[in-house]
Amino acid sequence: MSPILEYRDVSKVFFKGKTQVHALSHVTAEVGDGELLAIVGPSGCGKSTLLNLTAGLMQPGTGEVCYRGRPVDGVNTHVSYVTQKDNLLPWRTVAENVALPLGLGGRRMSKAERAERVAHYVRMVGLEGFEEHYPSELSGGMRKRAQLARSLVYEPDVLLMDEPFGALDAQLKLVLQAELLRTWEGTGKTLVFVTHDLTEAISLADRVIVMSARPGRIRAVEHIDLPRPRDVFGIRFAPGFGDYFDRLWSALRADLHQGQEI
Amino acid sequence: MTEIAARPETPAPAKDGADDEVFLVDPSIRARRRENILVAVVRVAIAVVGLLAWEFASGRIISEFWISSPSAVWAALVRFVENGQLMPAVQATVVETAVGFVVGAVAGMLVGLVFGISPLVARILDPYFTALNSIPRVALIPLFILWFGIGFETKVVFAATLVFFPVMLNTFAGARDVDRDLIDVIRVMGATRLDAVRRIFVPSALVWVFAGLRMSVPFALIGAVIAEMFTSNAGLGYLISISANQYDTGGSFAALLVTTVLGLLLTFVVSVLERRALRWRPAVD
Missing domain, CATH: 3.40.50.300 (P-loop containing nucleotide triphosphate hydrolases)
Known part of the structure; x- marks a missing residue:
């Protein structure tokens, strides 16, 4: 290797x-x-x-x-950096937080593709049904999951x-x-x-x-x-x-x- | 959708708990309800007692010439409505207040944001802004009249100067308060500088910005009214001063009352906007 x-x-x-x-x-x-x-x-x-x-x-x-x-x-x-603090953006819902990296630095992606990517990773970390929740409405473990989904979504x-x-x-x-x-x-x-x-x-x-x-x-x-x-x-x-x-x-x-x- | 993390201070959202007996009989709920009723009753009582005392004192203890009376104020209000003085005055003041507010707020937000993003610029300009902020603003009105005349512009500019500083200082504080870790995190995700401003600085500062906006709504109104009193040709400020000049205390109080209600309404509008923009915040009481 x-x-x-x-x-x-x-x-x-x-x-x-x-x-x-x-x-x-x-x-x-x-x-x-x-x-x-x-x-x-x-x-x-x-x-x-x-x-x-x-x-x-x-x-x-x-x-x-x-x-x-x-x-x-x-x-x-x-690289993707999963910090000690969850560092979710409190003004964005789970889905919007997970989608965040996909809209940065001129990454271009169609709306449908983006939605599909977000849904895939939200499902992977077991947060279906919580897409529209804000971080303040989630437990510590759920916030960690959302953070994980966000760091995986752009596939570093x-x-x-x-x-x-x-x-x-x-x-x-x-x-x-x-x-x-x-x-x-x-x-x-x-x-x-x-x-x-x-x-x-x-x-x-x-x-x-x-x-x-x-x-x-x-x-x-x-x-x-x-x-x-x-x-x-x-x-x-x-x-x-x-x-x-x-x-x-x-x-x-x-x-x-x-x-x-x- | 699954309901999670129901906050303790919002007891029993009707959908999942209203039929549970505990929500009807628990002493903490009844105590809360009793307190709410007490607050409402005492508030109304203060207003009623105050108005009655005023009405009683007027003409008996103090001459009506100085303090008017609730009934005379009401009569003056009706007179203003009937002779068509009130609506044009309200309209003029509202437009001046609104335009002045928007101009001052936008300028304040821009400068505050620039300061927050670049501490160097903030450090260089700090003494100048401190100096400007310590000018007694009313002292500028004669100059404004010289520059902009006695029309609409003077009132807008004056209201804007009052709104500018609280909004600027709050936006600055908000942009400085931004969690640097969030910036680092999105930089690693590939964010440009502009991304950081748009996705982190602006939304994060918004909490502070709105606090500044809410605080400066009355300032905008104060600015418009003061400028009207100086330039004396239209608006509620004009109505207040012309009534006083004619020894019409009731008229002065009536115009003052309308101005106060206007201030409350404008503050309410901004609070509603704030609540909608900051939906993500956990409910505080």
């Missing part, structure tokens, strides 16, 4: 108010085309920075971020997800993980999934990267050779899951006390 994303010795410093934040230090990694990569690390370890660099919303301090071999030097519109090659299920309750999280896998498996899309939940990372990913506390470095990389399609409800009891968990946990544990107050 040729890498679709490459991070070459990337370091990054940025300002948060007046404080300097050393977010990343010499990160080198690749993401294969069609891979589901999970990045795990303590809070504030630069995971989100890595995604911001990938989306081109920030430029690396030193080093290079490449998309299909070319450095990312502006906003990277080949890479999906970046920043702790998308972080704020949801445990049961809903499992349901949405299952739906995410069902949606992703077989599409050939690349998915970079940031989380602080190790179980979530192992359940979903082909490969898990563990990052250290700030400044973020890569501490461990583990291929997860569990069979697909996976069942997120049962996979934690699958043979091998415990070993992955132990190895990654020992890499993660070293930093757990440092980054937490940030």
Whole structure:
């Protein structure tokens, strides 16, 4: 598999108010085309920075971020970015939110085609019947689904997800993980999934990267050779899951006390 | 359609709960209803008592020459209608108010939006606008009369200067209040700068803009009426000042009453427009 994303010795410093934040230090990694990569690390370890660099919303301090071999030097519109907050536009209904990317930047599409595309993805995330609802009328889980539909609707090659299920309750999280896998498996899309939940990372990913506390470095990389399609409800009891968990946990544990107050 | 997330403060939409007994007997519902009735009754009572006290005091405690009386005000109102003074005056004031409001609001929204989108421009021009805003606006009327004459234009321009600043400042605040994450999100989706303005800045600032608009409706009316009093040839302001000049207190009060009702009506119209444009907002009480 040729890498679709490459991070070459990337370091990054940025300002948060007046404080300097050393977010990343010499990160080198690749993401294969069609891979589901999970990045795990303590809070504030630069995971989100890595995604911001990938989306081109920030430029690396030193080093290079490449998309299909070319450095990312502006906003990277080949990716879709699912942020922690759902970031739906509150003045648009679900259907209008999902249709949003289809009308941007001179994307031209006939009305019928657009409606069909929107209906398809609304159905895929299970929001039929709620097309005309405003985000304020939806539950947290439904908003997440709408956000997911909106990021899939323009069919980008890479999906970046920043702790998308972080704020949801445990049961809903499992349901949405299952739906995410069902949606992703077989599409050939690349998915970079940031989380602080190790179980979530192992359940979903082909490969898990563990990052250290700030400044973020890569501490461990583990291929997860569990069979697909996976069942997120049962996979934690699958043979091998415990070993992955132990190895990654020992890499993660070293930093757990440092980054937490940030 | 499936009904979800029924908000707690809207008890029992009739379709799915009206026949449930709890909606008839629950003490919280009866308490709410009682409070509504109390508010309405007390409001009416204040008006009635006030009018009666006024009528009683007039001529007994204070001379009717100074404070007129409700019945005299009513008589003056009827006289204005019958001699054909009222409708032309109302019409003149409404047109001036409306045109002044639109001119001031559009200008205010444009400048506010530009400021919000470009903090640099805002920083450069800030002292100038602060200075302009602190000019006592009435002091400009003599100049406006010099420039635009005593006709329609002076009144419109004056009303517009009163409307401009609240709308501009609110639009500015609204555009600054825009969630930058939303902008980042749609940029990654491929949005151009124009897309960001159209899809994010404008709708997001609209909440603030409408607050500014609602606030400045009375200003537009005040502007039109003040300018009419200065240029004295038409409108409710003219009617107020000419009545006072003729020691016709009742006439002054009558014209004032019409002006107040007009202000309430115009505010109501803007509120209705606001509610329609901001349908997406969760109902607050």
